[in-house]
Amino acid sequence: MSIAKSTRSRTLGALLGVHAGDSLGATLEFLPWARIQKLHPNGLREIVGGGHFAWPAGSATDDTDLTRAVLLAYRDRKAHLKQKSGEQETFDVTKAAADHSVKWLTGDWPGRKRGSRPIDIGGATNTGLSNYRRTKNPQTCGAGAGSAGNGSLMRCIPTALFTASPEQRIQESMAISAFTHNDVRCTVSCAAYNEMVASLVAGNSVSAAIETGKRVAEDLDCDAVSEAISHGQTLSIRTLAEEGPGDELPDRTSGYVLQSLTVAIAALTDPRGFEEILVDVVGIGGDTDTNGAIAGGLLGARDGVEGIPKRWLSELQFRDEFVDIATGLLSK
Template identity: 35%
Template sequence: MLRAGTVTVNIAERANAAMLGVALGDALGATLEFMTPAEIRAQFGVHRDITGGGWLRVKPGQITDDTGMMLALADAIHACNGKIEAHACARAFDTWMRNKPVDIGNTVRRGISNFRLTGEPHVKHSEEAAGNGALMRCLPVALATHGADFDTVMAGWRAQAHATHHNDLSDQSGELFMRLMRAVLDGASKRQLLHEIAHPFAKTYPAFAFRPKRRDYPSGYVVDTSQAVLQAFFDTDSFEECLVEVVNRGGDADTTGAIAGMLAGAHYGPGALPARWLNSLDPAIRERCSREGAALLQFSAQAESI
């Protein structure tokens, strides 16, 4: 059990808060995607509310590819009764793309197109595939495999990630955030997350060191994304300030917001999610995310090697 202020938060609540956190960070950050910090300051001062707009001209509370692919992955896991199966993941992503999402990254598009042409659920390893598209959608894996041995967790990661992103840095980011999410769901403190996971991981994989350099205008490169998210999470003291901090750095702001929302949502729990943001979120997305985390977590008890 984890205490948020005086409120005890259980693991199912943290799982739901993480799902909602992805959607909230996505919707908050979409307004600022591809803007520089200077442009953001000139137009908004500090962007703190879910207002829509941006280069995608999204409606207030509308989500983008980050949340859309996360929910598609959840669909694939449900279809396989909790298993994370590569063909099911690729089919779910294909269905998502056929529904004409508001945005789709080039690496994701190429991977799904490869599946359509070949039937192969995994793309070949590529040094050019170090984007953040596999990381942004990874939460269902962390939930459905929670408590399983870590080889099973990473097999689940690869089953979904390699549909579009088969790259060592992408896989390393997956290992880092799978470890962080497992610990935070189990109630680890922020100090434990920092000193027992994040810093030791950076010693093994120096590309993921995030101190002392501040990462402004993080690109879609998964290392930039990881550094920006970790800096914002560890340097703030609330869910709202974490997300405000990271999206106002601009760049790939919907994705940094989504991933920060995943981690911060699980850490702070549902009571920390701003009511005004929840009220602004697309009602159908809000309703699904508010229960999807707990639904996926139920599979973790039966998780087995993939």
């Protein structure tokens, strides 16, 4: 059965939007806004690599690598269900995502020496995956309340794209977050974000998608996430890039999950094209690769893969693999 072009385009846009935002932002990671202004007065407009970790141009950082880990879990689930046709689903997609994430942690990964550690890994991610290696229980290994970084929000988008029902998407979004980031601000951010992505992929308006995200946060009794979404609606990405984050985004958008969610919502409400918005997102400074990835996923779901500059797509390490896996998952 053929795949509707709009669904395919928006699905690929979401996945590759994460990768493009990650790879663009990797060059500027940890730099403050004022330094970026001096280096790139017109914004960083090309995927060139480098940065704090000397990334090759187009390389996945931990953001895209861990998105890949979750994507591979959904690929594995479809393969399992195809083999077990007619049987009740028994595949644990959360455990599969954790298993693939451990492969990333231990160097069983494209472009890495087996046994090598990632050159960039967040504290909660390291804690959660290290705990999981010991316990093999994805429900009990998270870093705990108080660890509210953006390290699960950056990887969560495959659930939005390849899980059919809202109820199952919310459950899987929260569970896949929780094996590293089980603070409620993280788990609910992932659930709300993925429902917004799913709404956009379905062809709904930006305003309708945002209302869906707020409703999920409210239903899950997390006012902090709903407020972060509302805050994003009041901000201008263009102004933040021109004038700096200031008091609107204290601590230089350094990795707090709700700040990254707020930036992503501000990006989503910007009517300009994918490139102009992402250039400004990473121009704000701070955790630029992750903010770029999270915003890029929403924008890709909004604009479709055609909205991402072709010169950016051509640089992306996992472009072909992501297209192949996503196309297989969308086919009947």
